[in-house]
Amino acid sequence: MNDVSTDATLACRRLYWSALQDRWDRRTRQAAAWLADEAGVVDIGCGLMPLRDHLPAGTRYVPVDIVDRGPGTVLTDLNADPLPRFAERAAAMLGVVEYVTDLPRLFAQLRQFDRVVLSYNHASVQDVLWAMRLRRKEVIWLHRHGPARFARLLEDAGWHIARRHRVRVGEAMYDLRSSP
Numbered sequence: 001m002n003d004v005s006t007d008a009t010l011a012c013r014r015l016y017w018s019a020l021q022d023r024w025d026r027r028t029r030q031a032a033a034w035l036a037d038e039a040g041v042v043d044i045g046c047g048l049m050p051l052r053d054h055l056p057a058g059t060r061y062v063p064v065d066i067v068d069r070g071p072g073t074v075l076t077d078l079n080a081d082p083l084p085r086f087a088e089r090a091a092a093m094l095g096v097v098e099y100v101t102d103l104p105r106l107f108a109q110l111r112q113f114d115r116v117v118l119s120y121n122h123a124s125v126q127d128v129l130w131a132m133r134l135r136r137k138e139v140i141w142l143h144r145h146g147p148a149r150f151a152r153l154l155e156d157a158g159w160h161i162a163r164r165h166r167v168r169v170g171e172a173m174y175d176l177r178s179s180p
Contacts, residue, residue, distance in 0.1 A: 027167050029054055031092050031117045034163070034175050038115070040088035045096030046073070062088060083109040093118040107157030116159070116176045119167065120150055147172065155179075 032054035035041050040060030043051050046069055052061045064074045064084075074084055079101045091113045097120050100106045110116050151161060154176060163175040 034117050038090040042086045042088045042091040044093045090115045114178050119173045121171045
């Protein structure tokens with residue numbers, strides 16, 4: 001590959017990820033607004049920890065990821081390890097669920113929390129975009145659930161959907177409460 005095509009490829013990747021950043025920021029701000037009254041939040045799949053910066057001052061923040069993101073990161077692989085137990089009563093999972101192999105297992109383990117805010121890309125909508133060539137990035141999501149099937153999975157695991165918010169076409173956020 002010559003330098004010109006390498007530069008063009010890198011420029012396209014930067015443009016793609018910078019375009020997504022705004023969507024991720026909107027998603028992160030929405031999650032923080034929903035979790036603003038919580039004393040502590042476990043951020044599962046914390047990445048670069050943008051949620052921490054949007055939570056109110058004084059909120060206990062616990063970062064969880066598959067790789068070490070710095071001091072205090074709880075390391076866990078959601079596809080291999082059980083989710084550790086936490087003292088906090090609320091959790092966030094933004095951009096993670098699509099990569100977990102066993103959703104019923106994950107949703108059952110999340111029942112240690114009273115409240116979970118999570119995002120999910122409903123791949124059925126994304127499939128249409130890919131077919132129309134409006135979306136070029138190949139995604140390695142491990143499952144494809146439309147909104148009704150995804151809601152059923154949550155409810156079967158004992159979650160009540162208190163609120164649902166459309167982030168963009170195909171992506172929604174869920175404010176979940178533990179069902180009695």
